[in-house]
Amino acid sequence: GECIVEESGGIDTGREIHFFGFANALYMINGAEYKVWDGTTLANVGGYRPLVTIAVPPDGGGETLEQVNKLTGTRRCWFSPDGEKSVFHLPETGLLSLDYVKNLSTGEDMAADSYTADLAAGTVTFTGAPGAGTNTIEIGWTMAGNFRGQVLSMRWGELYAGTQDTRIFLYGDGSNKAIYSGLDYDGNPRADYFPDLNEVAVGDANTPITGMIRHYSRLLCFKESSAWTIQYGTISMADGLVTEAFYVTPVNRSIGNVAPGQVRLVLNSPRTLHGSDVYEWKNNGSYSSNLTVDERQAKRISDRIYATVRKFELESCYCYDDNWAQEYYICQGGRALVHNYAADA
Numbered sequence: 001g002e003c004i005v006e007e008s009g010g011i012d013t014g015r016e017i018h019f020f021g022f023a024n025a026l027y028m029i030n031g032a033e034y035k036v037w038d039g040t041t042l043a044n045v046g047g048y049r050p051l052v053t054i055a056v057p058p059d060g061g062g063e064t065l066e067q068v069n070k071l072t073g074t075r076r077c078w079f080s081p082d083g084e085k086s087v088f089h090l091p092e093t094g095l096l097s098l099d100y101v102k103n104l105s106t107g108e109d110m111a112a113d114s115y116t117a118d119l120a121a122g123t124v125t126f127t128g129a130p131g132a133g134t135n136t137i138e139i140g141w142t143m144a145g146n147f148r149g150q151v152l153s154m155r156w157g158e159l160y161a162g163t164q165d166t167r168i169f170l171y172g173d174g175s176n177k178a179i180y181s182g183l184d185y186d187g188n189p190r191a192d193y194f195p196d197l198n199e200v201a202v203g204d205a206n207t208p209i210t211g212m213i214r215h216y217s218r219l220l221c222f223k224e225s226s227a228w229t230i231q232y233g234t235i236s237m238a239d240g241l242v243t244e245a246f247y248v249t250p251v252n253r254s255i256g257n258v259a260p261g262q263v264r265l266v267l268n269s270p271r272t273l274h275g276s277d278v279y280e281w282k283n284n285g286s287y288s289s290n291l292t293v294d295e296r297q298a299k300r301i302s303d304r305i306y307a308t309v310r311k312f313e314l315e316s317c318y319c320y321d322d323n324w325a326q327e328y329y330i331c332q333g334g335r336a337l338v339h340n341y342a343a344d345a
Contacts (some may be wrong), residue, residue, distance in 0.1 A: 006233075007074065011028055015032065023188070023189060023191065027045070031173070033152060047072030048247060050068055052064070053076065056078060058082060058085035059280065062077065066170070066182075067195035070146065073146040079138075081131060083115060086128065093120065095143060096143055101114075101139050103137075103315070144145055150194075155171075155173070156260070157169060157170045158214055160214045160219040161232060176209055181194055200246050210224055220270055225255065226255075227249055227250075227252040227291075229249055229291055230253055232245075232246060251294075255272075255279060257312075260315075262319040267341060276310040278330070281297055281299075313332055316333075
């Protein structure tokens with residue numbers, strides 16, 4: 001077939017761009033921009049509008065549901081009118097804008113002349129009291145502040161959610177934190193929803209995360225001189241609610257990865273660059289394939305090429321696994337080391 005090249009949009013290629021597929025779209029992040037290509041157009045990732053509260057009476061309150069989204073200041077909530085009051089109090093004050101008022105019974109937006117909004121007070125006043133009902137009115141609004149910069153400053157990502165790849169973990173802003181995406185109200189995984197509390201802090205705060213890679217049912221996380229594993233689980237809250245959580249445990253306190261974003265899975269074993277060496281991580285214990293706290297799992301595999309690899313600036317290397325040709329590449333400064341692991345050459 002014929003190969004056609006055409007421009008679909010722009011992104012700063014002066015920065016290293018990380019690509020990942022999610023929910024039938026291609027996402028790109030580079031530490032300053034976050035783009036999505038749906039097969040037709042390339043656009044900035046906007047952000048899912050979370051349903052922050054439901055069953056809200058006119059005077060405010062209701063049941064807290066979804067966390068706010070770091071990517072955007074947009075929110076929505078569901079009101080339950082009592083048939084008498086016409087002034088409805090939103091969960092927040094000092095709004096940037098009131099975006100819409102929807103009748104959930106019909107699914108249609110209400111006429112703009114059927115209500116007025118007080119942005120400072122965070123209230124919506126209807127010309128006539130809406131009929132009584134449960135979750136019959138949805139109101140959407142936008143706040144001026146958001147934490148979009150926290151998402152855009154990330155440089156790499158890895159798919160993980162326990163036994164499924166339903167969340168994207170983003171890292172690489174120079175901190176020890178990773179943020180991960182959430183599910184929307186309908187239970188759909190989204191790469192444009194980063195709930196405010198969805199953060200994982202790995203090890204001490206003054207050393208950054210340099211690599212993440214999914215390995216069996218765990219997410220391996222590397223810093224320059226340490227390795228960690230992240231495991232999916234649940235936690236019971238004080239109010240009795242059971243919610244999901246991700247637990248961080250150490251694997252190795254002295255060996256890690258110095259080439260940011262360059263951890264690769266070769267024959268299902270992670271490979272990292274550390275010091276002047278290449279390490280392969282493997283648990284040979286018959287009881288588990290996952291890595292555990294055992295320094296023997298980090299195996300130095302570059303002794304035969306030590307004289308050559310020590311001349312590479314490993315911190316600025318790019319690594320690539322050509323699974324089709326069974327070759328692992330370490331590239332830096334116009335040079336490349338190639339390991340044919342099928343022939344171990």
